[in-house]
Amino acid sequence: MIKKLIWVEIILLCLTSLQSQEKFRRLPPYPEPIKEWRLPRLESAVLTNGLTIGVISRKNSPFLSLQLMLNFGEGSSPENLPGLATVTARLMSQGTALFSRTDVEDKIESIGGEFEIHVSFDRTLFSLKFLEPFLDEALSLLSQIILQPSFPSTELDAVRRALFYEIVDRRKEADILAEHQLLRWLFKGHPYERGLFNEDSLRLISRRDVQAFYTRYYRPENAVLIIGGDISLGLASRKISHYFNIWKGEKSAQPEHPILSPITERNLGFIDLPRSKEATIAIGNILSNRFASDLFPLLVINQIFGGSPHSRLFMNLRETRQLTYMAFSKIEVFQGGWLFLIKVKLPPAFLSATLKEIDREMNRLVREKIPTAEIEQAKSFLLESFPLDLEPIEVMTRRAAEVLAFKLVDDHWNRWPENILTLEANRIIEVAQKLFSVPMSVVVVGDSRLITNFFEEYDQIKVYDYKGKHLYTMSKGEEK
Template identity: 30%
Template sequence: MDNPTEAFRHQPPAPLPLRTLSIPTPEELTLPNGLRVIIIESRRLPLVSIRLAFRTGDAFDPPDLPGLSDVLTHMLTEGTVSRTSRQIADEVARIGATLNAGANSDYSTVAASALASYANTIFELLADVALRPSFPEDELQLTKQNTQQNMIAQRAQPSFLASETLARVIFGKHPYAVVSPTVESINAMTREQLAGFHRAAFIPNNAVLLIAGDVRRDAVMKRVEKLFAAWQPGEVAQPAWPPLPEREARSLYLVNRPGSAQSNIVIANAGITRTHPDYFPLLVMNTVLGANASSRLFMNLREAKGYTYGAYSSVDARRFAGTFRASAEVRADVTGASLKEFFMELERIREVPVADKELADAKSYLIGVFPIRLETQEGLIDQFMQIKMQGLPEDYLLTYRDRVNAVTMTDVLRVARAHVTPDRAAIVVVGDAASITDQIASYAADIEMYDSAGKRQEVNVADTVGDD
């Protein structure tokens, strides 16, 4: 018999009212050479974080040298005109700092952090690696060897094979179609090519310098001017890339991994850019459908069916294009059954309005996790960097929760119908062709099959049907 005094344990507590976000107000200045400087003063901790970000990423690589931006950014900390790789590493370690660089499809970043007492030191190190890299030949050869070993390891991962195939299918001749360098492009890279690309892409009028933490505006600007004022501007590349392929029907691509006990499934269609007005409704819709462990896909394919450890969907909204995708790794013997459940859920989110509780839970989740991204200084500066690199509104952080809350049931249904298109989806399955081909054949008019190296293979299907 239940104890009446314990009744409260059967009801979850009501959510607390939203607290006002405490976000420091950034101050923006621009140097004569075009470098935009964002200063975010926050004295909670004696730390300083720095980001030097360029609106040039992997998508801007020369067509014959995919991977150039990744190799270039890796090489920035491997030697400068005045320092060797070892000297850079030792100086960073001596002050307990971090200094690294990297690139994604849309932009490249040099990032640093240190105790505020070492701000001048880490600032000078960051400027040195960003502006005066020497691309030492011995370090370049080592980077090439390591990159090629990583490429071999990548091809052993079904998730990489699925992403590679999907990008090629969805993006066509757009640069986003390239997700990895080739052996030929890595071998072809030279110091001169890296230096030339660096001169063209790493220019102040295509960059934003963000400084956050225990700093003072006037002192920071004096340091910035000393380190960066002589940096010469250049011509900013204006991309003229082809549009994404128009998809007229569902298509299926099988990457054969003989003997694989699992199938990696990805179902996708072209999506939206990061600044699209449907971004927030689509974010809420995706949270209902498959963003977390309480979403529909997870509850169906894992909890109800037991086909997988997790099934999810995602909105990949980039600067120039994007995708919507649903994915899972499932047992090989339930590959076809998993596709059936995926398409059932994709159709349901398009045809049936979401329940009030689902909508409320999705909004609560998004609003609840949002402040976590701003809790640390590193998280805060990265959010401001995203705003600048993706061209988001200046009030993006302050209005995020309001824009999530404003999404209605009608909005969710509208964006699902507009941006989730299962009848024209690309289906990519990585698995053992011998055991799964017959299971999946009915989900498209035909199947294109490839090996793990990306080479086309013949498909043997007893009976291929055009409808599922």
């Protein structure tokens, strides 16, 4: 009996020890319950001069992020002077009524600051991140830059030169070449086309043009000034008022953002980049933004299609078929419309097979019912990963500035989780079918000696240079 007991004991002990080692290690664990979480509160007010101000709070942040977002960008540059919006914004920090360029640089460093200027097609952003005790110094400096720029002539040359080298440098990057060529088609005839300016127009920009542009557009009613960090709206209002109340508003200078429309025929383009070992593809079109409520379903669709390494595009092209190095898609929101863009990098030999697979995936998105499980997974991903993007204070503040500038506080920011969570599968499928039934244009960048199969597959391919000049059109079977 005792012997039996001993054996039972030994077996039980072995089993328990084996199981405790193996059972929980063998498979990935379940997540913990999700805690209820809301986006940080975004508060706003409008000063008497028309300047919208906002605060997005984060307790104990050692930095404050001050961001001035203006609702115009390169799309507002005159037709004959593309690049003027960028030159103006950059020149503003190169000297003010009180400070020289080096004074400005010194002042930024003295407050532990980081200063950035970004001009896109429809927005201009001045961003200053600094140590929390220096709010007055930061506002004083930013108000000097925005309200009293001196546009020194000597610095205009330096700004143009720096921009020239940036443009030339960007030409080495295949994905920028591809994206810009695609945008040239999509923005053709639209003011946003000016955002694709090249170095040729820079020398035409004079100090007088800069001053005129500044006077016309830099108005408080075109701007949103937001502070992110450990600060209340009351304090922020008082401080911003103190430094920005002399900014005079004039209702006449409203920038225009005509509606972008999807292009109705598929373009195929190629740019030769000798010695490039890989091929780069940009594919896309404008998606109609007639119904703002389509945006949330669209974000889910993008997640399903190509938003992450677990989306269809990456899983199919890279993981299953091993055709590409990377394959992603994204949605960009402009005031004039939404842009859908796919970017792929791959070995040149797999170009044709990859393009066919992308076409197949696009058809699948429009024609086949998206499984509910896939939709739910995409929604979870969007909801759960969003807070990770908000960790750096300047990123959170910039998101909030965009929401304020687009006047989306109530519908978009405050209802963000609900807007995703309550989306039903039918609504997502309906939006996919509605928006994605447009032909997608394709630009390929690579070494023409390595991309032979591409030229043999398609009827007509337009060949461009780095600046977007159409060189010639290749027809099927034609010798290069």
